[in-house]
Amino acid sequence: MTARLPDGVVLAPEESYETALRHFRLEFSRAGLRTGIVLVLLGVGLDHAMYPEWQATFAGWRLLASALMAAVLCGMRTDWGKHNIQWLTFGWLLVPQIMIAAMIAATEGAASIYYAGLTLAIYSSGIVLAFGLWQNIVFGGVSYLLYAAACARHPVSFELHGPFVVNSMFLLMSATISAVFTVYNERARYLLFKLKAQVAEKNRELELTNKSLAEIKGQMLQQEKMAALGTLAAGLMHEVNNPVNFCLMAIDLAAEDPVSRSSPLLTECLADAKQGMQRVQHIVSDLKTFAYRKNGDNLLSAHFLFERALGAAIRLIGHELKDVKVVRELPPDTLVRGDEAAIIGVLINLFSNAVLAMRKAGKRPHELTITAVWEGQRLLVTVRDNGPGIPDEQLARVFEPFFTTREVGQGLGLGLSISYRVIERHGGVLLAESVVGEWTKMIFDLPRAETEKR
Known part of the structure; x- marks a missing residue:
């Protein structure tokens, strides 16, 4: 059986579900990382609209975060990166979370609109990037701690009421929903892998069966040809042998005639004719032998x-x-x-x-x-x-x-x-x-x- 994964990745029959999942995580993490870099850089429009006084500073932070994420993308191309894809994914997702937390701390604390970016990354970790359950829980917890630490720089916004409480509830709800999605997505991926494996195995068996049937058909056609050839050869033996024997008798009699004995050319011609008649006998006999197949x-x-x-x-x-x-x-x-x-x-x-x-x-x-x-x-x-x-x-x-x-x-x-x-x-x-x-x-x-x- 063969499992086919994103971007043309093909698994051999002996490769396990863990191997398939590692390939799956690698491809989706790469795609998510490229998307993340684009979103981080496009955020300069949000900076300009909401906090123009911080635009230059935030632009530098966004470039630094994008550079770090690009370095992680390069690391995924190495063998070490491919075998540690979960932790690399965890690491690159923390980069924009830290950047967003710093922006929250630099601006309005709990009142900052940037908390929505933390929520987006939490959803991505569970729904898109195929995290494990515990990784998703830890990521959600770390994201919330970063948010709380950013809000703590603003004593007014850190009070247990208003935006801080509401945003905290949304972040914790997002982390919970993401964790639940992680469990069911993992089950769905496993069932899909098993289904693909079963379909591939059935296709392989069907292909082998078709080849066997075609080969049997070829053998049956060959046997039918041989049977027909045997019938034809048997008829030839009966119909050809009599006139051939008459010819051979006539050639032998002619060879004994004094006239033919006195003529070297005539003797040679009669010998050639006799050899030709014998060759006809041999060919008919060979045809019959060739057509008569034994079995069992x-x-x-x-x-x-x-x-x-x-x-x-x-x-x-x-x-x-x-x-x-x-x-x-x-x-x-x-x-x-x-x-x-x-x-x-x-x-x-x-x-x-x-x-x-x-x-x-x-x-x-x-x-x-x-x-x-x-x-x-x-x-x-x-x-x-x-x-x-x-x-x-x-x-x-x-x-x-x-x-x-x-x-x-x-x-x-x-x-x-x-x-x-x-x-x-x-x-x-x-x-x-x-x-x-x-x-x-x-x-x-x-x-x-x-x-x-x-």
Whole structure:
């Protein structure tokens, strides 16, 4: 969850309410301090209207108070100031209170209109500036003591009747109201923080759910495609095999004819034709193998030669590999457990991505190297291309669903994510390594056929 505060302050999920409140107090104290400086300076108009004989003196006091408040504003930018914002706020609020008390003492005491400034600051401390309860009570008490001390310089106005009593009651009432506001404002802020946190958490959960649903939808579409391809391949096997077998028989008979044996060119043509027919058989067979996906408990019960799956993947995307040098470095034994069709799909996806990257970079010659080595009971497979590589900021995200660097409409960004899940279902991990400008490696592992099912 993420809490958003004034001026774009954003809290991470682990940050507490105390941290949020400190940010809140910091932003509002800064705003209140800037407002306070402006109000103190604008008070020169009041001085001119009420006490013109004191105008020059009061102007000096206002400039001094504004300078002190500006110094506090600078202090709030430091780490110490940010962690002691309540006391800094308490301090800068006392500056205009002391100035106002001095003006009251210099003019008419209890009869001075300046007492209204003390009341304004008391209200601000509880309603606007997010003081704590005890801070607000202390601030109200100190403000009243400053007022009483200012009035004491005028014995006539300090008598327990008239303006002094009325103004005292207003100041104490203001302090009480401000304290009550402090309690309820604090509760409201806490409830608002909790509400924002809950909403942010629900939004995060909803976002994860949407991603999961979209990924499941992508997998279902992929399965539907594979099922359709399996049906098509099965029909092709039935419809194509018979004429292909007839052609192969005819080619074999023609190859035994004395005329063809006596002609090297005819013999070569018949051999090429036979190879072509066999290639058609292999492609149809590979399509059927690729489309037949296993699931559930049957996934790791089947055995297959990784070498065979690799050959099928290369044949199925042979049109993409025309100008690519494919190097295979495999051990003599490549018998593994798992879903052959799913692994063919993983290889096709890795090859297609590699070829696209190499061609996009324009780097030649294009070279794709597939190596496999046994490490204990796992066959470690590496697919390496000599393309442009993947930047570090993208490398960490290549297996995220819907992350893609292709142009809009050229890919959903699900290929590597689905491949990652396939290898995970086989008890392995799909990893990516890269050096920008040189190469990219995709590495995964498969279980040995003799290993007991875990």
